[in-house]
Amino acid sequence: MNKPLALGLDAEHIVLLVLSLFMATITLAMGRTTVLQGAIHLVIFAAFLTISGIP
Numbered sequence: 001m002n003k004p005l006a007l008g009l010d011a012e013h014i015v016l017l018v019l020s021l022f023m024a025t026i027t028l029a030m031g032r033t034t035v036l037q038g039a040i041h042l043v044i045f046a047a048f049l050t051i052s053g054i055p
Contacts, residue, residue, distance in 0.1 A: 012051050013048070013051065013052075016044060016047060016048045016051070019044055020041070020044050023037070023040055023041060023044065024041075027041075
């Protein structure tokens with residue numbers, strides 16, 4: 001369609017999105033999920049909420 005894709009995300013949110021996708025790839029590639037990997041996902045989510053809540 002030759003149109004640029006705009007996600008509407010700030011630079012901080014893009015970093016967290018890439019980090020989330022990277023962690024999800026590692027988690028799914030291993031076949032088993034550990035408590036530590038789940039905790040890391042929750043920390044990334046908490047960081048996203050914190051950055052989103054503070055203007």
